[in-house]
Structures are given as structure tokens and as C-alpha cells.
Amino acid sequence: MARGRKRRVWSDEEKREICAQTRVPGMSVSQVARRYNANTNLVFTWLRDPRFAPGDPPEATSTFLPVEIIAERGCPEPAVPAIESRIEIDLADGHRLRITGPYDPEALARLIRGLSA
Structure with a gap:
């Protein structure tokens, strides 16, 4: 009998939670898999399963931020002119x-x- 790691059994809720974290912007499937010490290919398998895969990823939306334009402050000229040489x-x-x-x-x-x- 081969000695090795015991096979991990993941609950359906754990699978849903792990799959949901793959949808976070900036996170990759491999990063999430490493966090949970799971095989990346296993997480990809769960993502193909409609029971565990979250819905469509949220679309990126544009947001306007308020901008205030202020008068430019005068910067003192350098005492020594720049010399290109x-x-x-x-x-x-x-x-x-x-x-x-x-x-x-x-x-x-x-x-x-x-x-x-």
C-alpha cells in the first residue's frame, strides 16, 4: 500500500466559496488554489460545474470621481540653468x-x- 497524503474531501459549501474567490479582480485561480492547498486543475473542474461556479463575473463599471482644478503655484526657477553636456x-x-x-x-x-x- 502506497504511503502518501490523505485525500482531502471538500464540502459543497467550501467548493462554492473557493470558486467565488476566483472571481475577485486581481486574483488568479492558481493563487486561490494555493491559499487552500488545493490542486489548480481541481478548482478549474469545480468552476465548470454549475453547482459550484458563481454567476457571470461582474462587469467593470466606470465611475466618475470629483476633480478640483486649482491655480498652479509659481515654482521658483532653478538658480543654475541646466547645462546639456x-x-x-x-x-x-x-x-x-x-x-x-x-x-x-x-x-x-x-x-x-x-x-x-
Whole structure:
């Protein structure tokens, strides 16, 4: 006699509950099956059975949400204009910096001082 797991017997109510959870938006049949430690193919079998399968899935409905448009607040202009360029800096200790696109010169100077220290 083979030793293995005992076969689980599911009540009709449990089958209905498990099948109903497969209709929750964002849930897959395999996720529900794992939650109940059931075989995914078994859950698909129950879904084909009209006794356990829930009705048609609810249709997605559109809902309008209230929107309030407010005046745009003025944003301060950056103190340093963005510069589109490519810079390569070779430091004495062997570090190499490559900067492409806009950068903050003050932050770059702090970085160089930190690497040179």
C-alpha cells in the first residue's frame, strides 16, 4: 500500500466559496488554489460545474470621481540653468567621473572634494 497524503474531501459549501474567490479582480485561480492547498486543475473542474461556479463575473463599471482644478503655484526657477553636456574628470588618485546631461555644479564640486580627500 502506497504511503502518501490523505485525500482531502471538500464540502459543497467550501467548493462554492473557493470558486467565488476566483472571481475577485486581481486574483488568479492558481493563487486561490494555493491559499487552500488545493490542486489548480481541481478548482478549474469545480468552476465548470454549475453547482459550484458563481454567476457571470461582474462587469467593470466606470465611475466618475470629483476633480478640483486649482491655480498652479509659481515654482521658483532653478538658480543654475541646466547645462546639456558631457564632462569627464580624471582625479589624481585614479577615480574617473563621467557626467552626461544636466548637473548641479555645486554638488559636483562637493563630490570632487569628497573623492579627493
